[in-house]
Amino acid sequence: xxxxxxxxxxxxxxxxxxxxxxxxxxxxxxxxxxxxxxxxxxxxxxxxxxxxxxxxxxxxxxxxxxxxxxxxxxxxxxxxxxxxxxxxxxxxxxxxxxxxxxxxxxxxxxxxxxxxxxxxxxxxxxxxxxxxxxxxxxxxxxxxxxxxxxxxxxxxxxxxxxxxxxxxxxxxxxxxxxxxxxxxxxxxxxxxxxxxxxxxxxxxxxxxxxxxxxxxxxxxxxxxxxxxxxxxxxxxxxxxxxxxxxxxxxxxxxxxxxxxxxxxxxxxxxxxxxxxxxxxxxxxx
Amino acid sequence: xxxxxxxxxxxxxxxxxxxxxxxxxxxxxxxxxxxxxxxxxxxxxxxxxxxxxxxxxxxxxxxxxxxxxxxxxxxxxxxxxxxxxxxxxxxxxxxxxxxxxxxxxxxxxxxxxxxxxxxxxxxxxxxxxxxxxxxxxxxxxxxxxxxxxxxxxxxxxxxxxxxxxxxxxxxxxxxxxxxxxxxxxxxxxxxxxxxxxxxxxxxxxxxxxxxxxxxxxxxxxxxxxxxxxxxxxxxxxxxxxxxx
Numbered sequence: 059x060x061x062x063x064x065x066x067x068x069x070x071x072x073x074x075x076x077x078x079x080x081x082x083x084x085x086x087x088x089x090x091x092x093x094x095x096x097x098x099x100x101x102x103x104x105x106x107x108x109x110x111x112x113x114x115x116x117x118x119x120x121x122x123x124x125x126x127x128x129x130x131x132x133x134x135x136x137x138x139x140x141x142x143x144x145x146x147x148x149x150x151x152x153x154x155x156x157x158x159x160x161x162x163x164x165x166x167x168x169x170x171x172x173x174x175x176x177x178x179x180x181x182x183x184x185x186x187x188x189x190x191x192x193x194x195x196x197x198x199x200x201x202x203x204x205x206x207x208x209x210x211x212x213x214x215x216x217x218x219x220x221x222x223x224x225x226x227x228x229x230x231x232x233x234x235x236x237x238x239x240x241x242x243x244x245x246x247x248x249x250x251x252x253x254x255x256x257x258x259x260x261x262x263x264x265x266x267x268x269x270x271x272x273x274x275x276x277x278x279x280x281x282x283x284x285x286x287x288x289x290x291x292x293x294x295x296x297x298x299x300x301x302x303x304x305x306x307x308x309x310x311x312x313x314x315x316x317x318x319x320x321x322x323x324x325x326x327x328x329x330x331x332x333x334x335x336x337x338x339x340x341x342x343x
Numbered sequence: 344x345x346x347x348x349x350x351x352x353x354x355x356x357x358x359x360x361x362x363x364x365x366x367x368x369x370x371x372x373x374x375x376x377x378x379x380x381x382x383x384x385x386x387x388x389x390x391x392x393x394x395x396x397x398x399x400x401x402x403x404x405x406x407x408x409x410x411x412x413x414x415x416x417x418x419x420x421x422x423x424x425x426x427x428x429x430x431x432x433x434x435x436x437x438x439x440x441x442x443x444x445x446x447x448x449x450x451x452x453x454x455x456x457x458x459x460x461x462x463x464x465x466x467x468x469x470x471x472x473x474x475x476x477x478x479x480x481x482x483x484x485x486x487x488x489x490x491x492x493x494x495x496x497x498x499x500x501x502x503x504x505x506x507x508x509x510x511x512x513x514x515x516x517x518x519x520x521x522x523x524x525x526x527x528x529x530x531x532x533x534x535x536x537x538x539x540x541x542x543x544x545x546x547x548x549x550x551x552x553x554x555x556x557x558x559x560x561x562x563x564x565x566x567x568x569x570x571x572x573x574x575x576x577x578x579x580x581x582x583x584x585x586x587x
Contacts, residue, residue, distance in 0.1 A: 106422070109422070111453075126451060129448070156375045189383050
């Protein structure tokens, strides 16, 4: 559509009665152009609502993110395109960048689903947690992180965590304090707990991956399929191979294959192939 | 407060001169730090004191403090949909208030905050009673008891309920719990706090009351006038489901 509307002569002429029409037409055209092209770049109420929800929730799964995106657009009468969630988030991220904040995406090692988390990019250390935890609590979290990262199964038992308090350099923690701290860490979505074993939550992995990669360079495992950092994974038993694959990545890669073979060394893959998990049919809560 | 006494607001010309000596990147960086500081404090709903802000964050940039604060306020508004509100002109304290309008439909992702439900019940009672309720009337505590939250017992979810109401909600500026002078033994009264004034819509409370009692909100003439006569629009609105 030609943008000649900015010229002073409208279809009928340029006398005063035409003026309101021209302005209205120009405004309408401008609005439409903004709606189609510019919407993705302009930060609007829908973006702010999405961001506010992320700030309260911390981390949400992909399905919830899509539902939230739609809701935010509809609430603020913003044009909604279902496949433009990434662009929508990019707009928010471009405005968050000066504050060293980002909405980042990552995979859950448990169900293989994608999650979005609002993360702090400024801290190169776990001091991002420092407003909520005391020095000795942070020390214990670091020790738990050590145990998890250096373990083969990406887990740390509560027993091992309790034992690690013996070597603390800050104020020592009693058993009850440690247990209380662990439940807080789970509540605040830094750790997950199952049957007395602790793993890193999806939010923790998304937020701390750069920190962990730096601190634990030699110890970290990387998934052969998706190339992301891996804690809970299966390992090829060929001693000259030893590649690691996330459980959900195993499920997807070997789906439908009658005889699973290592993608790197072609040895028989001896581990149990999990099922591909489907997303929930309802959004959480 | 000592620090604040020594902090004199720089003049416009001083700010101008200060800005000339800095690069845009430096000013942006400092603004970002102020924004981050506020957001961390706001997570706990704690007000920010100017003295702390200047001492811990602004530091050497105190000569351009008004400009930094102005830019931070703009960021809160444009990026986060939050409004920077000064709740105490004397002591220079700020809070962040939700500036987005209350949606008609509830969000598909609304993390539940049960404390908000209790708070709204308390605020409703205070509002309907004309803005102040004496603790000795037991109205507040009875309202909670009706919601199966006993202030005398340790609650599974809320812990020390009395502390939550008289301390936490007060520090967050949702409630005021003030001593009534010349009372022996000491008595207190409850009022709305500044954050409640800024964030909670009295009109919405009245609407809800109307539905609850199957009455037209207008039948409560005093409250209706209160709810619809606010001159300034420092009041954004929120309901229990869309709290931050």
